[in-house]
Amino acid sequence: MNDIVSAKELAPNIKQFEILAPPVATKVRPGHFVVLQTEEEGERIPLTVVDSNPEKGTVTLVFLEIGASTKKLGKLKQGNRILHFVGPLGNPSEIEKFGQVVCVGGGIGAAAIYPIVKALKAAGNRVISIIGARNKDLLIYEEELRKVSDELYVTTDDGSKGRHGFVSDVLKELLEKGIPIDRVIAVGPAVMMKVISNLTKPFRVKTIVSLNPIMVDATGMCGCCRVYVSGETKFACVDGPEFDGHQVDFDNLLARLRTYVEEEKLSHQMLEKGEG
Amino acid sequence: MAKPDKLIPKQAMPKLSMEERRKTLKEVALGFSEDLALVEASRCLQCAKPKCVEGCPVNIDIPAFIKLIQERKFEEAIEKIKERNALPAMCGRVCPQENLCQKSCVLGIKGEPVAIGALERFAADYELKKEPITPTGSKCNPTGVKVAVVGSGPFGLTAAADLAKQGFDVTIFEALHEPGGVLIYGIPEFRLPKRVVKAEVEYVKSLGVKIQTDVIIGKTYTLDELFQMGYKAVFIGTGAGAPIFLGIPGENLSGIYSANEFLTRVNLMKAYLFPKYATPVKVGRKVAVIGGGNVAFDSARTALRLGAEKVALVYRRTEAEMPARREEVENAKEEGVEFMCLVNPVRFIGDEAGWVKEMECLRMELGEPDESGRRRPIPIKGSEFRIPVDTVIVAIGTRVNPLIQKTAPLLKTDKHGHLVVDDYGRTSMKFVYAGGDITSGTATVIEAMKAGKRTVQAFCEDLQKSE
Numbered sequence: 001m002n003d004i005v006s007a008k009e010l011a012p013n014i015k016q017f018e019i020l021a022p023p024v025a026t027k028v029r030p031g032h033f034v035v036l037q038t039e040e041e042g043e044r045i046p047l048t049v050v051d052s053n054p055e056k057g058t059v060t061l062v063f064l065e066i067g068a069s070t071k072k073l074g075k076l077k078q079g080n081r082i083l084h085f086v087g088p089l090g091n092p093s094e095i096e097k098f099g100q101v102v103c104v105g106g107g108i109g110a111a112a113i114y115p116i117v118k119a120l121k122a123a124g125n126r127v128i129s130i131i132g133a134r135n136k137d138l139l140i141y142e143e144e145l146r147k148v149s150d151e152l153y154v155t156t157d158d159g160s161k162g163r164h165g166f167v168s169d170v171l172k173e174l175l176e177k178g179i180p181i182d183r184v185i186a187v188g189p190a191v192m193m194k195v196i197s198n199l200t201k202p203f204r205v206k207t208i209v210s211l212n213p214i215m216v217d218a219t220g221m222c223g224c225c226r227v228y229v230s231g232e233t234k235f236a237c238v239d240g241p242e243f244d245g246h247q248v249d250f251d252n253l254l255a256r257l258r259t260y261v262e263e264e265k266l267s268h269q270m271l272e273k274g275e276g
Numbered sequence: 277m278a279k280p281d282k283l284i285p286k287q288a289m290p291k292l293s294m295e296e297r298r299k300t301l302k303e304v305a306l307g308f309s310e311d312l313a314l315v316e317a318s319r320c321l322q323c324a325k326p327k328c329v330e331g332c333p334v335n336i337d338i339p340a341f342i343k344l345i346q347e348r349k350f351e352e353a354i355e356k357i358k359e360r361n362a363l364p365a366m367c368g369r370v371c372p373q374e375n376l377c378q379k380s381c382v383l384g385i386k387g388e389p390v391a392i393g394a395l396e397r398f399a400a401d402y403e404l405k406k407e408p409i410t411p412t413g414s415k416c417n418p419t420g421v422k423v424a425v426v427g428s429g430p431f432g433l434t435a436a437a438d439l440a441k442q443g444f445d446v447t448i449f450e451a452l453h454e455p456g457g458v459l460i461y462g463i464p465e466f467r468l469p470k471r472v473v474k475a476e477v478e479y480v481k482s483l484g485v486k487i488q489t490d491v492i493i494g495k496t497y498t499l500d501e502l503f504q505m506g507y508k509a510v511f512i513g514t515g516a517g518a519p520i521f522l523g524i525p526g527e528n529l530s531g532i533y534s535a536n537e538f539l540t541r542v543n544l545m546k547a548y549l550f551p552k553y554a555t556p557v558k559v560g561r562k563v564a565v566i567g568g569g570n571v572a573f574d575s576a577r578t579a580l581r582l583g584a585e586k587v588a589l590v591y592r593r594t595e596a597e598m599p600a601r602r603e604e605v606e607n608a609k610e611e612g613v614e615f616m617c618l619v620n621p622v623r624f625i626g627d628e629a630g631w632v633k634e635m636e637c638l639r640m641e642l643g644e645p646d647e648s649g650r651r652r653p654i655p656i657k658g659s660e661f662r663i664p665v666d667t668v669i670v671a672i673g674t675r676v677n678p679l680i681q682k683t684a685p686l687l688k689t690d691k692h693g694h695l696v697v698d699d700y701g702r703t704s705m706k707f708v709y710a711g712g713d714i715t716s717g718t719a720t721v722i723e724a725m726k727a728g729k730r731t732v733q734a735f736c737e738d739l740q741k742s743e
Binding site: 027084085217251 | 451452453461489490491492495496497517518519521523527528529530531533534536537540541545546549550551552553554555556558629630631677679
């Protein structure tokens with residue numbers, strides 16, 4: 001249990017692990033996440049499940065090595081075991097036949113939308129996917145998404161591949177063209193989800209975002225992940241992680257995400273010095 | 277052996293030095309030495325009809341174990357306790373004995389009752405000092421019947437221990453990565469050291485109980501799936517783990533924690549050892565803790581130890597109404613926690629970055645008694661005032677976490693989400709039992725343990741009837 005069956009570097013600092021966790025693999029649905037911990041001193045890290053294989057009993061995770069904890073996770077190799085692995089957590093994505101759906105994935109969000117795109121397609125939707133990254137080297141899941149999407153748009157901030165610009169630029173064009181869009185699903189950095197939600201609001205296109213606040217237990221016990229949705233406090237771990245983007249207080253989310261900036265820096269310095 | 281002598285005063289338990297209490301999380305109450313225990317034990321009158329046993333929710337044979345202490349038969353004393361209580365080192369520390377066994381002690385009529393809790397702890401600690409722990413309960417013939425226990429807090433551990441003693445094949449499923457539930461994530465080191473919890477968990481395991489951590493019933497497996505996996509019965513002790521917030525403006529500003537989050541970061545994730553441990557916690561210079569129960573006191577005293585300059589406990593009634601144990605109130609005072617009674621927060625004010633910086637409060641006065649029998653706090657109009665805060669910890673209680681119920685529609689709940697059970701802990705589903713905070717709202721460790729024992733009895737009866 002919890003063995004890393006395969007480990008792959010998808011892009012600089014972006015890794016993909018396939019982990020043996022049969023009970024989770026049989027249960028997991030698009031939109032679910034898991035929590036893992038690599039060592040007794042480690043943090044509990046929530047990660048969205050990208051794919052699963054119930055026959056093999058594995059689940060696939062994609063993560064960005066951004067802080068000390070995810071960097072340590074990234075050091076693990078095929079054959080290593082994850083100390084603690086629990087899930088599936090959160091509520092699955094709402095999958096129905098909506099009509100035409102646009103799925104937007106920013107950064108590693110491209111991997112996170114993959115299971116949603118697949119499920120929406122299987123449910124009979126026409127799916128337009130838009131993925132973006134800072135540059136071409138950081139683009140992930142392009143081929144996977146091309147296979148399951150009806151249309152795929154790629155953007156890079158520096159123009160090194162696809163459209164020069166942001167995922168929101170493409171969505172804006174689609175909205176302005178007036179093509180029928182029954183729903184938008186956006187997964188990525190909080191700022192990107194905020195921009196997308198602000199963009200679709202005047203067009204009155206239902207927009208679902210998958211929030212990524214700081215979590216501890218991720219089972220509804222601590223309330224660290226609380227967010228304002230329609231002015232009410234919700235726990236992203238048990239009430240979400242997906243919410244109506246037009247109802248989310250993103251400024252509060254962004255402020256709360258910065259709670260431990262200093263501590264994150266310190267942990268990072270420790271890791272660089274080899275003391276972490 | 278000392279002759280029972282009621283003129284001997286109750287022996288006080290030694291405490292850690294104040295300097296260490298302000299700087300470390302080390303246990304405050306140090307426990308009786310052998311000499312103190314012998315003196316205290318000698319005070320017990322060995323009543324023919326002991327009231328203390330009735331006062332104990334799990335009916336430990338108190339005079340018998342105290343007599344064994346008098347006779348210096350410490351190992352036999354702990355065996356006597358363990359006949360009824362699998363977690364004596366914990367109960368000796370956190371059980372509110374002053375309201376239970378000790379309240380019933382006849383010596384208490386004219387003077388101080390026997391320090392039963394301290395003696396229980398002495399006997400338990402005596403055993404813990406010796407390695408390894410061996411099971412004392414004689415195992416019945418294994419029945420081979422598989423049973424599942426959900427949650428490894430006081431209810432789960434007690435039910436599991438009793439089930440194992442009856443010969444059942446017991447597996448505990450725990451959602452977190454460490455067993456112990458609230459004993460691990462909630463109660464701080466200075467009141468209940470983790471080594472004590474770990475040792476008693478080991479004892480329960482030594483009875484044959486298996487513990488699977490990182491499994492969430494309602495997520496990883498549903499209740500129905502447990503039955504499909506061959507478990508004959510399920511015992512639910514998932515507690516009341518979801519925090520209640522005040523529901524006032526500004527409550528989601530950075531720097532505002534639920535007590536659950538604050539204590540989980542410190543106790544379970546060991547944030548006090550950051551950055552060696554990766555989970556951080558922020559304790560500013562000025563800390564306000566909202567609430568007057570044990571959890572509020574645990575939070576306030578933890579904040580002091582983590583370097584806060586000023587910790588104010590903000591409570592809407594007066595000290596007399598505080599639900600916390602007297603002992604903890606005194607400890608907090610000694611350590612320098614300030615009390616702001618008859619005060620209720622109404623909103624939080626943040627800075628540009630979204631951090632809490634001030635708390636606006638109203639003064640209160642006490643009116644007529646409410647349903648709880650305590651006088652109801654009533655806000656005084658126009659009494660608004662602000663206090664500067666860097667960190668706020670909200671400790672106004674918890675509610676049920678509906679993770680299991682969501683995937684078990686046959687499980688009946690009341691309007692607060694508590695599982696509906698009969699007097700013996702039987703839920704609305706056959707062979708599903710429950711106890712502790714999931715059924716009753718926030719209560720004590722010992723009440724949860726009592727429920728644990730009772731449900732096992734009920735199950736044994738139900739099983740016999742069904743065969």
